[in-house]
Amino acid sequence: MTKTRSTTYCRHHSLALLIGLISAILATTPASAELVLPSSRVVSSLNVRAAPTTSSSVVTKMLPGDVAVLVGRSDQWYQVSMPSGAAGYVSKAWLVLEADLRLGAWNLKKLGHGSSKDYSTIAGIINDSFDILTVIEVMQKDHSHPGYDALLQALGSSWSGIITSTPRPNTAAGDAEFYAILYRPTAVAPCSSTTQLEYFPDNEGGPQGTGVDRFIREPAFACFATVSESGTRGWDFILAAYHAT
8 A cells, every 4th residue: 555645736746756657556445445543642552342332342452553444433433344354343532534545557558549458348457456546658649648538438437537738748749648647536536736637847849849858758747635435635645657768
């Protein structure tokens, strides 16, 4: 599980978070799950009980820094599942909730070129495996991105996405690429300042490009925030895409 906290929308921070070459699934917990952690008030340990009452037996203990998955809740108790497989109830007064997020990236080679892509299968893998995903090699065709459009349509209404406004290099060449980020709105949402993926400042590589050209395809990034099951926003982070060539 990769979690990154950020309160500053900062280009320098984004460069440290480039994940464009990651292709593995980073987690397998349920979408939009919430994690349960002992609060800062817990000094030694916290009882996990067999039933939501202080008179029930202690199944196991949570130590400071331990993390469990929220299974259910009542007025005074959270029902949790521990990494060991143990399950039980913990008093809400001693816990904090934090959103869980499945984060990854996928190089969908030459997405939008040719007719060999099985968009239904790709969408199924994404839906089963991720809450937010960077996609690289989104190919430019006639100044548009038909592969990205087809994939977003295959994912359906439970998914959304943002994409760079222009490809890199910014030409009509067949090797020009967009970057995209697909996300599940019930688990994560763009920050209020985010409308599209923003490129790191560099020469765009097209006829109108100026200045030093450090990258053939410079990184692009955007700000997102986690969303809990109750709809409240949690921690925010910068997610970036980069195709090194």
